[in-house]
Each structure stands twice: as structure tokens, then as C-alpha cells.
Amino acid sequence: MIRRPKLTEIPVYHPREATPVEIVGDGAISTAGVGDGRMLPVLILGTQQRPDIVEYIQIHQHGALGDVNVQWGEMPEYSDTVMLILSFIRPVQMKVIVAFDLRRNHGFLVEQILLTNGVYIQAGASGDRLKNTMDQPRIVIEIPDTGFRRQWDRLFLQHTVTMLRERGLDRKQAKAAAPEAIAQLREIGAFRMGSATRNSAPEDDENGGGTGK
Numbered sequence: 001m002i003r004r005p006k007l008t009e010i011p012v013y014h015p016r017e018a019t020p021v022e023i024v025g026d027g028a029i030s031t032a033g034v035g036d037g038r039m040l041p042v043l044i045l046g047t048q049q050r051p052d053i054v055e056y057i058q059i060h061q062h063g064a065l066g067d068v069n070v071q072w073g074e075m076p077e078y079s080d081t082v083m084l085i086l087s088f089i090r091p092v093q094m095k096v097i098v099a100f101d102l103r104r105n106h107g108f109l110v111e112q113i114l115l116t117n118g119v120y121i122q123a124g125a126s127g128d129r130l131k132n133t134m135d136q137p138r139i140v141i142e143i144p145d146t147g148f149r150r151q152w153d154r155l156f157l158q159h160t161v162t163m164l165r166e167r168g169l170d171r172k173q174a175k176a177a178a179p180e181a182i183a184q185l186r187e188i189g190a191f192r193m194g195s196a197t198r199n200s201a202p203e204d205d206e207n208g209g210g211t212g213k
Helices: 051-060 107-116 148-166 171-195
Strands: 021-029 040-046 067-073 081-090 094-101 118-124 138-142
Touching: 021 107, 021 118, 040 094, 040 107, 051 094, 051 118, 051 138, 067 138, 067 148, 081 107, 094 107, 107 118, 107 148, 107 171, 148 171
Parallel strands: 021 094, 040 118
Antiparallel strands: 021 040, 067 081, 081 094, 118 138
16 A cells, blocks of 8 residues: 555545546557647546547637646545646636546556646547547646656555565565566656657557556
8 A cells, every 4th residue: 555645635625526537548659740749648537527628629729728727636535546637727717637546557548647747638438549549639637747756666665575575476575576667667657758659659458547458
């Protein structure tokens, strides 16, 4: 179990915003003139209960987003999960809490976002895949350095040790193997983000969310 830092209340504009939004699919694309043309991860969010997100993306897919504050954190009722909290200030006030489930290999996505300092957000539903929804609207959000990297490195190391122990390693073996496992994951992530074709989507997980089975 991941140890959690001091709790801070997250204010919301509407009760529905307090429930984290699930990642149902992911991928990576690069578009000329967007995000300096760099490869960015794409998060397809399950928005059946969030029509406000769908509307916001449709309105702002071709224009400026306005002011967006970014924060990383955790919620005690969601174990082994990291949250990306997006607070849209102007022209529309809206809160979006994106849940990264580390047990579904979403740590890979957190690594990509921290590496590229940006992310595409796309509305969708369970079963959606980027390769089949390339024509759907999406918005790009810059994710600046908030100082989360140090905390994330600690969280991800703890989680990786736990996962390795669940796969049969003892505590000493898991602690020794975890740094190398994370290094390999980062190498794969850097290769993926550096080699994927512009304006195309790499194969994403058929089970939705994350890149592992």
C-alpha cells in the first residue's frame, strides 16, 4: 500500500466533479503547430456522466483553452491511484480529476506526461481506441513542472516493489529489482514518444487504459 501525504481538500464547482474520471483508452500523437510539434500522450476519458467535458472539448478543440491550473495528488478512497486535477478557470469554470490506476499500468502514462509536459484529452466511452477515433475532437493541455516528480518517483518505486512481491519475489529481491524495472519502463516510454509517427496513433491496449494487459 502506498503511503499518502497530508490531505488537502479539493474544492469543486459541481458535485459530479468530485468523482474521478476513468481513463478508458490512450495513445500518443504529434500535430504540427501543437505543443511545439512534440509527441504527446492522449487520454480518452469515460465521459458518460460528464457532458460538460464533452461540450468543453467540442467548443475549444480549435481555439485557446483559457486559464487551466494543474495539480497532481491522491485521494485516500482510491488506493494505488494518482490523480491529475485540472481546474479550468476561464472562460468556463470546471474541475476534472483524472484517475491513473497504477494497477492498470497507468504509471506508464504518468511517466509520459511528466516527460513531455503535455497531454491531449479526448471524450469517449469504454471500448474506444485512439486508432479508431482519430477524427474525434480533443484538446491539448500543457502540464508544467509542479514539483511532483520527486513525490512520483517515491510513489512509483513503492508501487513497483509491491507489484514485484505479488509476483513472487521476496522483499529484498523486490527492492533490488524495482529500480531496474522502472528504468526499463522509462526507456520504453522514451522510445515510444520519440519514434511514433506524426499524426498517427500507436497500437493501444485492447483492454482500455494503460499499455499493459
